[in-house]
Amino acid sequence: KAGVTQTPRYLIKTRGQQVTLSCSPISGHRSVSWYQQTPGQGLQFLFEYFSETQRNKGNFPGRFSGRQFSNSRSEMNVSTLELGDSALYLCASSLGHRSTNEKLFFGSGTQLSVL
Amino acid sequence: AQSVSQHNHHVILSEAASLELGCNYSYGGTVNLFWYVQYPGQHLQLLLKYFSGDPLVKGIKGFEAEFIKSKFSFNLRKPSVQWSDTAEYFCAAPQNRDDKIIFGKGTRLHILP
Numbered sequence: 001k002a003g004v005t006q007t008p009r010y011l012i013k014t015r016g017q018q019v020t021l022s023c024s025p026i027s028g029h030r031s032v033s034w035y036q037q038t039p040g041q042g043l044q045f046l047f048e049y050f051s052e053t054q055r056n057k058g059n060f061p062g063r064f065s066g067r068q069f070s071n072s073r074s075e076m077n078v079s080t081l082e083l084g085d086s087a088l089y090l091c092a093s094s095l096g097h098r099s100t101n102e103k104l105f106f107g108s109g110t111q112l113s114v115l
Numbered sequence: 116a117q118s119v120s121q122h123n124h125h126v127i128l129s130e131a132a133s134l135e136l137g138c139n140y141s142y143g144g145t146v147n148l149f150w151y152v153q154y155p156g157q158h159l160q161l162l163l164k165y166f167s168g169d170p171l172v173k174g175i176k177g178f179e180a181e182f183i184k185s186k187f188s189f190n191l192r193k194p195s196v197q198w199s200d201t202a203e204y205f206c207a208a209p210q211n212r213d214d215k216i217i218f219g220k221g222t223r224l225h226i227l228p
Contacts (some may be wrong), residue, residue, distance in 0.1 A: 003158070013148060033215070040124075042205060042220035056215040090159065100209035100216060101147045106159040 002027065004093050004107035012113045018079040021110045024091030027070050032074040033104065034066060037088040059089055086114045119208050121219035128196055129227045136191040136222050138206030148189040149207040150180055159205070165189065198228045
């Protein structure tokens with residue numbers, strides 16, 4: 001069974017640009033969560049989707065948005081990039097809608113560098 | 116709001132030393148607790164989890180953790196570490212009962228051969 005797939009693996013953008021990151025969950029998983037990982041801050045929760053609906057949202061500005069498609073694939077978008085958005089963006093999938101008591105399966109992440 | 120705190124940001128140990136990494140959470144209700152590990156160059160993966168029952172839970176690679184409700188703690192332990200345990204360890208818990216999973220800031224563990 002294929003794991004969680006995130007594309008692209010690396011991205012370099014400049015300030016003011018926008019970026020779209022993609023995540024394909026494990027087959028059969030319907031819940032997708034996104035996290036931002038930075039040194040010293042650990043993993044900061046961005047949002048969680050289940051069956052194309054956003055279930056939870058973290059404390060990030062509106063420049064960060066996401067969506068989930070009917071095949072459970074998810075995308076996140078960051079508009080008007082800032083230097084501080086440089087981070088590893090992780091996607092995690094889980095089987096059902098109660099992700100709080102389920103194991104999360106993580107992808108390798110997308111390393112975003114904003115210059 | 117619920118928070119997850121990890122006390123040690125960097126830990127350096129020699130092989131065969133005993134390990135204990137601290138984790139405290141703030142949610143007062145029934146809680147699910149997790150430890151995840153990120154080995155160099157690998158995905159984050161689940162090390163162990165506590166949902167209910169025996170407060171001493173065992174995970175992969177000889178790790179265990181003890182849930183102490185009165186102390187709001189879920190410390191990770193291993194009696195004798197190996198060089199291959201070098202990794203970053205994250206404690207995690209739901210923010211509220213059915214809410215998102217939040218993570219501590221992580222502990223970088225470096226084992227000297």
